[in-house]
Amino acid sequence: MPRPDCRLGIDVGGTNTDAVIIDPADRVIAKAKVPCTPDITGGIAAAIDSVLRAPGVEPARISHVMLGTTHATNAVLERRNLRRVAVLRIGGPATYAIRPMYEWPRDLARTVSAGETIVDGGIEFDGRDLSPLDTDAIARFLGQVGGAADGVAITSVFAPVSPRHELLAAEIVKRELGEVHVSLSHEIGSIGLLERENATILNGALAGVARDVAEGMRAALAAHHLRPTRFFAQNDGTLMGLDHALRYPVLTIGSGPANSVRGAAFLTGNSDSLVADVGGTSTDIGVLVNGFPRESSQGVEIGGIRTNFRMPDLVTIALGGGTVVCRDREETRLGPRSVGYLIQQEALVFGGPTPTLTDSAVAAGRAAIGEAKPGRRHRRLLAEALARADVMLAEAIDRVKTSKADTPLIAVGGGSILVPDRIPGISEVIRPEHFDTANAVGAAIAAVSGQVDRIFQLREGGRTAALDEAASEARERAVAAGADPDTVEIVEIEEIPLAYLTSPTVRIRAKAAGTLGGLPEQRFQADMARQARLADQLDPAETAAT
Amino acid sequence: MKRLLDTDSLRAMARGCAILGAGGGGDVYLDLLQALQAIEEYGPVPLMDLDELPGDALIMPGGGVGAPTVVIEKIANGNEGERLRDQLEHLTGRQVAALMAAEIGGGNGIVPVAWAARMGLPMVDADGIGRAFPEIPQVAMHLAGIPPSPAVMTDERGNMVVFQTISGDWMERLERAAAVEFGGIAQSTEFSLTVAQARDGATVRNSVSLAIRIGEALTNAPDNPLTALIAEIGAFRLVTGKVLDVERRMTSGFTRGTVVVEGTGEDAGRLVRLELQNEHLVALERGHVLASVPDLITVLDTETADAISTERIRYGQRVTVIAFACDPVWRTGRGLEVAGPRAFGYEFDFVPVEEIARATA
Numbered sequence: 046m047p048r049p050d051c052r053l054g055i056d057v058g059g060t061n062t063d064a065v066i067i068d069p070a071d072r073v074i075a076k077a078k079v080p081c082t083p084d085i086t087g088g089i090a091a092a093i094d095s096v097l098r099a100p101g102v103e104p105a106r107i108s109h110v111m112l113g114t115t116h117a118t119n120a121v122l123e124r125r126n127l128r129r130v131a132v133l134r135i136g137g138p139a140t141y142a143i144r145p146m147y148e149w150p151r152d153l154a155r156t157v158s159a160g161e162t163i164v165d166g167g168i169e170f171d172g173r174d175l176s177p178l179d180t181d182a183i184a185r186f187l188g189q190v191g192g193a194a195d196g197v198a199i200t201s202v203f204a205p206v207s208p209r210h211e212l213l214a215a216e217i218v219k220r221e222l223g224e225v226h227v228s229l230s231h232e233i234g235s236i237g238l239l240e241r242e243n244a245t246i247l248n249g250a251l252a253g254v255a256r257d258v259a260e261g262m263r264a265a266l267a268a269h270h271l272r273p274t275r276f277f278a279q280n281d282g283t284l285m286g287l288d289h290a291l292r293y294p295v296l297t298i299g300s301g302p303a304n305s306v307r308g309a310a311f312l313t314g315n316s317d318s319l320v321a322d323v324g325g326t327s328t329d330i331g332v333l334v335n336g337f338p339r340e341s342s343q344g345v346e347i348g349g350i351r352t353n354f355r356m357p358d359l360v361t362i363a364l365g366g367g368t369v370v371c372r373d374r375e376e377t378r379l380g381p382r383s384v385g386y387l388i389q390q391e392a393l394v395f396g397g398p399t400p401t402l403t404d405s406a407v408a409a410g411r412a413a414i415g416e417a418k419p420g421r422r423h424r425r426l427l428a429e430a431l432a433r434a435d436v437m438l439a440e441a442i443d444r445v446k447t448s449k450a451d452t453p454l455i456a457v458g459g460g461s462i463l464v465p466d467r468i469p470g471i472s473e474v475i476r477p478e479h480f481d482t483a484n485a486v487g488a489a490i491a492a493v494s495g496q497v498d499r500i501f502q503l504r505e506g507g508r509t510a511a512l513d514e515a516a517s518e519a520r521e522r523a524v525a526a527g528a529d530p531d532t533v534e535i536v537e538i539e540e541i542p543l544a545y546l547t548s549p550t551v552r553i554r555a556k557a558a559g560t561l562g563g564l565p566e567q568r569f570q571a572d573m574a575r576q577a578r579l580a581d582q583l584d585p586a587e588t589a590a591t
Numbered sequence: 592m593k594r595l596l597d598t599d600s601l602r603a604m605a606r607g608c609a610i611l612g613a614g615g616g617g618d619v620y621l622d623l624l625q626a627l628q629a630i631e632e633y634g635p636v637p638l639m640d641l642d643e644l645p646g647d648a649l650i651m652p653g654g655g656v657g658a659p660t661v662v663i664e665k666i667a668n669g670n671e672g673e674r675l676r677d678q679l680e681h682l683t684g685r686q687v688a689a690l691m692a693a694e695i696g697g698g699n700g701i702v703p704v705a706w707a708a709r710m711g712l713p714m715v716d717a718d719g720i721g722r723a724f725p726e727i728p729q730v731a732m733h734l735a736g737i738p739p740s741p742a743v744m745t746d747e748r749g750n751m752v753v754f755q756t757i758s759g760d761w762m763e764r765l766e767r768a769a770a771v772e773f774g775g776i777a778q779s780t781e782f783s784l785t786v787a788q789a790r791d792g793a794t795v796r797n798s799v800s801l802a803i804r805i806g807e808a809l810t811n812a813p814d815n816p817l818t819a820l821i822a823e824i825g826a827f828r829l830v831t832g833k834v835l836d837v838e839r840r841m842t843s844g845f846t847r848g849t850v851v852v853e854g855t856g857e858d859a860g861r862l863v864r865l866e867l868q869n870e871h872l873v874a875l876e877r878g879h880v881l882a883s884v885p886d887l888i889t890v891l892d893t894e895t896a897d898a899i900s901t902e903r904i905r906y907g908q909r910v911t912v913i914a915f916a917c918d919p920v921w922r923t924g925r926g927l928e929v930a931g932p933r934a935f936g937y938e939f940d941f942v943p944v945e946e947i948a949r950a951t952a
Contacts, residue, residue, distance in 0.1 A: 139747040142625040142669035142705065169774040170661050176748065202665050237663045239621070444909065449835075449853070500660075542839070542846065543660045552660065 049108035049273065054489025055092055055262075056304050056482075057081060057114035060325050060386045061459075062088035063485035064096040066107070071311075075099035076482045078459075080386050085116050086261025093265045104269045109561065112262060113278035113488040115301035117294055120254045121247060121348040124152065128226070129159040130249035131194035133186060134242060135210045136167035136202035139175060145242060150349050157250045160190035166210045167202030170543075170550065171502050175202055178210045180217055187221040196226030196249040200242040204231035206500045226252045232293060235498035236552060240344050240353035247347065248295035255294030259287060276527075276561075280356055281337055282307035282487055283494035283558055285526050298347060299356035301484065306331045306338040306357060308487030309455040312477035318453040319445060319471070321438070322483070323460035325367040326383040328438070329359045330445045333455070335536055337558075360441045366460030367392070368402045370430035377429040379437070393419040402463055405431035412462035431463075439469050446470060457483035491561035494536075495522025496554070503549040511553060512538065519557035524571035528559030596704055596714060596799075597635040601626050603806025608700035609898035610805055610820070611798070613887040615870035616697015616723030617659050618900060621666060626701050629669065629708035636704055637713040638799055639689060644715070646787035648688035651679055652719055652732070653706065654699035656744070656766055657776030659902060662698070668747035671778035672706025675743050678751060679780055682741045689715045691789075693730060693781070695798040696723025696870075697900070702778070714799060719782065721795035721918035722887050725845060725869045727766060728759025729930050731920050732782035735793035742766065742781040746773040754781075795918040809896050816896035817911055826915035827948045829874050829881050830854050830863040831893055834908045839901075845869055850890070850904055852912055863912060865890070867901045872935050874912060881951075882914030882944040883937070885921035885930045889913055914944045 050069045055062065058081070066075040077095035081088040089112070097104045120126055132145045145161040146154045164186065166178035187197070197218050201210040208231035215227050228248040234241035255277075262275060277290035282303035290297060305322040309315075316336040322329045332339040338357035345356045367383035384391035384399055391397040393404040394415025404419045405427040406412045419427055446452065451472035456464040457480045466474050479486060497519045501511035516535050523533045537556040542549070596604070605623040608616070630636060653675060655662065676687050690703045690710075695718035707714050719730035728739065739762040742754040752769050756762045762781060770777045784793055805823060812819035821828060832854040839848035847868050854861035863881065866873045871888035874881040882888050890899045893909045904910075920926050922943065928934065931941045 136665070138668050138749070140666040140668070142667040143621065143628055147628055148624060167665075170658070170664070171774075173774075175665065175774065236660060238666060239624075239663075444833075445907065543658050 047103050047106045049106055051106040051108060052489045052491055053093070053096065053107050053110045053273070054485040054487070055089060055110065055112045056301065056484035056488050057085055057088060057112070057116055058301060058324065058484065059115070062092040063482045064092035065479070065482050065485040065489055066096055066099075066102055067486070067489045073479045073482075073486060075102045076479060076485070078482065085114070086258065086265070089258070089261055090265035093269070097269055104271060107271055107273045109276060109491065110262065110266065110273045111276045111278060111284055111488040111491065112258070113300040113304040113484065114258065114297065116258060117251050117254055117298045118347055120251060121153070124156050126254050126257065127156055127250040128195035128253045129193060130157055130246050131159045131187065131190045131197045132161040132246055133183065133197060133199045133214060134161070134163045135178065135200065135214060136175065136238070137163050137165040137179070139167065139202060140238065143239065146246065148351070149243070153348060153350070157246060159194035160186070162186045168204065168207045168210060170203055170206060170500060172207050178213055180213070183214055183217045184221055187218060191222045194225065196228065196252055197222070198228045198242070198245040198249040200230035200238065200245050202238060203500070204229070204241075205235050205498060226292075228293070233295060234353045235554075236500065237344065237353045240351050243350045244295055244352040244354060247350065247352065248293060251294040252291070255291050255297070259291060278304055278488045280354060281340065281494060281556070283492045284561065285493070289526065299345070299354065300488075302329050302331060302357045302359055303338050304487030305329070305457055305484040306333055306487065307336075307490055307492070308483035308485070309333065309457045309477065310336050311486055311490045312457070312479060312483060313455050313475050315453065315455060315475065318455055318475070319442060320455045320457065321442070321461065321464055323456065323458040323463055324365045325385050325388060325460060326363065326365045327361055328364045328441070328458075328460070329361050330441050331357050331359045332445055337536060360445050362437055362441045364402070364434055364437055364463070366401065366403045366463060370400050370402060370405065370426060372426055377426060377433060379430055379433055393417060393423065400427060402430060402434055403460070405434070406462045411465065414462070434463060435465055438464065442468060443470055456480065492558050493523055493526045493528035493561050494556055494558040495519045495524070495526055495528070496556045497522065498552070498554045500543070500550060500552050503551060508540070508551070511551060512540065515553040515555040516557070519555040521571045521574050523557040523559055524567055527561055529562035530559070530567050530571070532562075533557050533559035594638050595635040596638050597630065598627060600803050601630065601701070601704065603810060604799065604802045605701055605806065606809055606897060607802030607805035608695055608697060609900070610889050610891070611700065611721070611802055611887065612696035612723045612898060612900065613870045613889050614867060614898075614901040615725065616694060616699055617655070617662055618902070619698045619701060621663060622698035622701040622705070625667065625669065626705040626708070629705040633708040633711070636707045638716055639713045640716050641786055641790045641796060644688060644786045646785065646790070648786045649683065649685045650689050650691050650715055650784055650786060650789055651676055651687045651780050652691045652693040652782050652784070653703050653778065653780040654693040655702055655776060656727070656770045656779050661775030665747075665774060665776055667778065669705065669709065671745050671747065672703065673710055674745045674749065674751060675778060675780045676710060678743045678753065679741070679783055682743070682753065683783065687712065688786070689713045691715045691794070692718045692799075694718060694720045694723045695795070695802055696720065699723070700802060715786075715789065716799045717789055717794040717796045718798045719794060721798050721921075722885075723870055724930055727763045727781060730782060731795055731918070732784055732793050733759050734920060734923070734925050734929060735788065735791070737782050737784050737788060737793055739781040742779060744769055744773070744777045744779040746777050792920065795920065817891065817893065820891070820896045821913060824915050826913040827882070827944055829888075829912040829914055830858050830861055831856060831911045832858055832861070832863075834904060834906055834910055835862070837904055837906060846901065848901070852910060865912065868935060869901060871901065873932065873937065874914060880939065880942065881947060883932045883941060884935060885917040885926060885941070886944045887915050887917055916944060
């Protein structure tokens, strides 16, 4: 039996499901690209089958499997396979002015909500109780809606300052309803009650989706007699263990774009540059900072719902290898229609009838693919279309850039043959090997991170003490998630002072990351340290009153 | 003309309030939701011109005092306005006839609409500033000599404090301290006044309808909202470009900082620096002042023409900076003393934005 030492990375995109296998020396030894299936697990299974059958692959060497997918977003958009959630907000007598799910699309609220309530409790910005937690009201609410709910989403005012009321409420849920899925807001989002509450509710709604994907992956691997450790990629492109992903599926919602940025970094060894991921239908341009995707400063909307997730900060344009070009009166038009995965039948270079940007790229000599050369009569159209595409791409790149200086651009994705070698503001265009499966490579890189985003009142020790505390908590979270403690370092730390408060108060965001490989013992210890920290928050003197 | 603040006009008003916030006044989104929920439950709010109300009718100005970060977390109960009204009526022995926003800029411009819906009272088409300013005495009522007292502050729990102070500055100090104890945010009323006083220069008139008009101009010109907005308010475009640098720091409870915008397109090669203290204070280019307080300087998303607050501005955003004239009350000697460049620690005298624009044209 070979020693299990290879990683299998899977990325479920809009058009294709990609898979790669990476050996212990970090080389890509096999890759596969298969069309997505409506149930997504079919595509995952096909990609796994295909990559495991590639020449030179010994399936028994697979030790870890990592999956990145934007499937959760689609489930919300399509209202598919969503669970019903009891929505518990802890913050009365504050917060009644805007009730839970007030701005949700009505049909989505009806699909997801098993009932909503606001109970007394919650925390002040300085850590005091807003009001005592009304445990009886929680028990009553659970008694009313428990039967209809698959899970409970709990959000307390200022949980990012102290999660103690959320933790107490979770205990009541366990007592009243047993082992139902519980989503706690302090594990999901930061400051911004409604946005964090929305994300927490979505998390509960997505619990079934995550379970199905995990089960599909398990079954596909079991068919090859494999039981590797399974991970999911999250919004910053780092990994979390299966158990954590099942509890917090919403954290995987932005993993698709993050994976290609991380994959581009890995394939080039470049940690700071721009990344253009050109697919069949669209192009995402993101920024690689210190090896990670730059995140948006504002929360994103998912299916019309505001959340406070920080997702990769991208500019997306409707430009891809399958983008259809045509002439409308005297004007050359690009898309937005794309032939998508039908490119091998539709594009001129594959003998099809439809001029696409891939044909433009081939006609201009940027790539040599397909068997047919586009005919002379299309020449002007294709050239004009490519010139337009170059301008669109250059504008999008300029929108993403944050400094005047020229930066390198890494071009990845199946459609990246479109990207010209010279672009204003770009010092060089880097085209790594395996560019067409950079996203699956990104999933398989095996970095594990831990994040903290909390409010600190500066007391003794001032800023330094608060920054240290945030940093060690981020480190503990990374190790608990499976990072090798020897490799964990702080990759990002940011402090934001809060205005209009006379006592000095800051919000600190810290992120630590390391490589996969912590020993079970180390994970356990980090988890214990984290538990101890949480126990500190549950000050007995304060909770006795409740 | 009597009109109703309903769902559509409130949504328009919110966009207008954000632009009149000149970068400050807090995010409008939550206040809009609060007002929408209130009118959904209690019905729309009449908007009345000051001339439609009897001169001796009492107006209750109001809004929130506190930290924006707390506002987005600890949302109000909704009943704070009623409590303020009851206490103010008790203190003055008079009945409140209408509500008014202490400042139209930002979310505080909308909060009183939610209160008014619950009380069945009208809003007057006026406010205390015509924009947003950081301190409680920076209102037209103060310039007109109306005392801030009796002021009332309350929280979502029902705690209430009555302030009787000797000056506006004391009101600022004491209310700010109390707001922190309340948990970083509280709702308050100061400078209650009669309709006659409000008509007689103690308020900025027609500012609610202006906010609505601004929002409607944006909505009605989806293809070119920026041009529509500039035409609607007679603004001057200072620069169009992208945010090159943002720096913020805390000094005595306020956010101070700078934003640098690098011109693009026809403004390529230009660098405009904004200095801010919660609101934008000054716009500078090569050491020359392009606009300054009390005139309004607002950063807009170039594409949508929506305002970007000083808390949300970040690197790389595509922005257009505009400046426009403040209400004349702020350009008087007394107005400049309270909210001119020197009141914010600058060593230069105020020059109206239209004069600077004419001089550089």
